[in-house]
Amino acid sequence: MQSEAADPRIDAAAAESHEPQSPTGRQIIDFELRNSLPRVRATSPSSADPPPGPAAASLVMGTDPGSTLKIVKGEFGYVLEDVPHLTDYLSDLPTYPNPIKENPAYSVVKQFFVNQDDTVPKKVVVQKDSPRGIHFRRAGPRQRVYFESDDVNACIVTCGGLCPGLNTVIREIICGLSYMYGVDKVLGIEGGYRGFYARNTIQLTPKSVNDIHKRGGTILSTSRGGHDTLKIVDNIQDRGINQVYIIGGDGTQKGAAAIFEEIRRRRLKVAVAGIPKTIDNDIAVIDKSFGFDTAVEEAQRAINAAHVEAESVENGIGVVKLMGRYSGFIAMYATLASRDVDCCLIPESPFYLEGKGGLYEYIEKRLKENGHMVIVVAEGAGQDLIIESMKSMDHEDASGNKLLLDVGLWLSQGIKNYFTSRQKMTINLKYIDPTYMIRAIPSNASDNVYCTLLAQSAVHGAMAGYTGFTVGLVNGRQTYIPFDRVTEKRNKVVITDRMWARLLSSTNQPSFLSSKDVEEANIREEQPKQTSGEVKCMENGST
């Protein structure tokens, strides 16, 4: 569900590819970590202990001061946005054969280990002469690991709102560490980020988590706010934790990036792995977030109930509010799947109520045609209209997320008032708000499998010494994505995309957009992401 807008990073990289070519056709560029760690010279591959990835990398100023992107450039505009590795800032780390080789379940697999240089393209729709473009490192087990089983002291934390599948991810991290890598020291951090310094921890074992995937929510509980980087890293250091698995959404991954930077600054041998979670599917780059399919499937039940209520009375209107603070993916996909929805309102697509082409006019027309209708509204839709009518100030939650006014109640009351005051027709409106029901359920079968693959990919990555990454599905392949890339912008519905057009044609609702709105939406989509810092490659020895 990613729009494939042109990405300026490719042109910049392709244009600069005049650096000396290594035998493998990649630029070898020295690089210096931005936060003044000792100069690290990129070297060509050595046979003794193959480095954790392509022969060399150039560190690129990231989008935020202090962060860095590890870029490897190849021929024909190939750009690997690599993830950090412990050896970027710790030299002479010993490596060990991956214990999976001894595991009967896996030893039968012919090609179990991922090739060091496997990467996955960010864009799969290309033309004949397209540059190869941005790639991410492929996830999976490596021949050699940077932790001995008994040395691993891992922890898991869940942050932000609930989402179906949280417990499955927790379970599979623990079982993956235990069954594949023989790791038995895994701590559960309770209550989100503040749990590192203000709550108890629980020892987690495969036995203690055996059936948690059948339960919604998170056995570790969660929270918003409370991210204190120094306190968290102090706690990680004090407890001797050396692998941190952080499950959460866009806010959480920003928090994980801050933890990674501080750990790198302190030169600690601690791998930080993010697993993206959000029911809103608002995380960039990845195909979709775990739990999203379960949420869309569960939303059908609410929409079906609204449709039954509406079609069972004269001029029945069913209104269903779904989750989606800034991104309306659940509402859009639930509407497309249902076929019973006459209007879907999302945060990304402005609408208006009164006057020609407005929502009220459409409702009246639809009721005359069909005798009933169903409206699905994402909780983040119409906030500007509500604020106007209620003159309320913006409020935020403990994490800084916008606190929403209840668009479902506001819209239902508005529709009732409109038809009552104009005596146009008597309507019967039923309002259904299943939001928390949908995110508090356990994940369905396909999400359970997806959670397993995500969790195992995170474990493989941390054991192989990668760090500062979010694991995610990109074009159907598990990959390791730099934190910067998943946090630099929010994934949103593109209302000039074919998928939104499919929705409009399925509901026959008005687009509520003027030609100016469409033009502005197209411009927004084409504009490159404005980065706060300049993304640039540093040449050999220079900055």
Ligand SMILES: Nc1ncnc2c1ncn2[C@@H]1O[C@H](COP(=O)(O)OP(=O)(O)O)[C@@H](O)[C@H]1O
């Ligand atoms: N920019 C940020 N830097 C550091 N921590 C953050 C940032 N944004 C959010 N967090 C922390 O991440 C956690 C979850 O964020 P939140 O936005 O509530 O949920 P989600 O990560 O699911 O979107 C909270 O504890 C919050 O304090």
Ligand SMILES: O=P(O)(O)OC[C@H]1O[C@](O)(COP(=O)(O)O)[C@@H](O)[C@@H]1O
């Ligand atoms: O859990 P809260 O504080 O009620 O917040 C509800 C919000 O959490 C979400 O369910 C998910 O938000 P996050 O993924 O950012 O945690 C939003 O859809 C919804 O707007």
Ligand SMILES: [Mg+2]
């Ligand atoms: Mg979020």
